Amino acid sequence: MASCSMSMIKYLLFAFNFLFVISGIGLIVAGALSLKNITKYADFMDDKNTTSPTMLITVGSIVFVLAFLGCCGAWKDSYWMLMTFAVLLAIIFALELAAGIAAYVYRKDVGKSFTEGMEDDLKQNETNSGWDKIQTDV
Template identity: 50%
Template sequence: MVQGGMSVVKYLLFAFNFIFVVTGIALIAVGAWVQAKAAEYVDFLGDRYASAPILLIVVGVIIFILSFMGCCGAIKENYCMVMTFGVLLFIIFVLELAAGIAAYVYKSEVEAVIREKMEQTMKNYNKTDYEIVKKTWDDVQSNLKCCGANNAIEWIHYLGNDNLPYSCCQEKDPKKECKLTDDHYENGCIDALAKFLEAKIVIVGGVGIGIAFVQVIGIIFSCCLARAIKKEYEQV
């Protein structure tokens, strides 16, 4: 049984594993929340945006499970379990850094991706084979209070006769026509959606990087405890 300072490290590692349980739950919650918000606008997003919150969810689940291994290894003073915990925690640390950095890097590309997707999908708004595109546009315009990619006038090229999607008008009644002459949203959806997603990306990146650095302490503790356990076995 480890003694002295290593005994303190043992119980500190056990305590940190409780924190890892909480951080695992936090990662799952944040990843799921951002993914749910982004799912409404999937037609306007690239695959890379969806990967960051999904990666956080996966990492959160792994951390949640891994924390039990750390607890058992610390209490039983099992060298293999403690070392395995430390190595896996280091891998998770790298993955979290990757998710956080990817989120911040992709933040600068969000507007360009949205612009391309929106300009491509406007022409399919009224086509029967693209019902999901219509729904996505209506959700975006209703929720973010915007109209068209850059402005409402763009819809004339696709709908004609000064017609706008019903979601452009503040009444939002699908049974009523929405015209350029009606009270409609003035802001373009590219800027509105870009700002909305950039805020979510900052949250994903901040949580990923913040929790990753907290885990460094757990890695250090696990390495110290494993070394002490190994040394004690060698003495015996």
């Protein structure tokens, strides 16, 4: 019976790590798409607003690599690989939680920064090609 339950735990750990691999890929794709969309309007924004997509790509890459290592640790029954995986996964969870809280707290600052950048740019350039692009894209 113990053999069956250990085998079940092994496959469940592999399955959950596979879900983390998929979520890591999702974070990378979401960050890349955000970065692509933000660069269209970079003329209107501060440089600090492009760090969020970069952070998503970085965290997604770390989650992907870590989950892949967790899959390998589960498949090969490596105790040290699984313990390292568990500690690093707890650290990443804490970082993602902190990033989500920071994004929620500073959500109004991003909108304010975007509005101020647009107003400043409009005052400086009355016939700015960036404004033509934003009007046709929206």
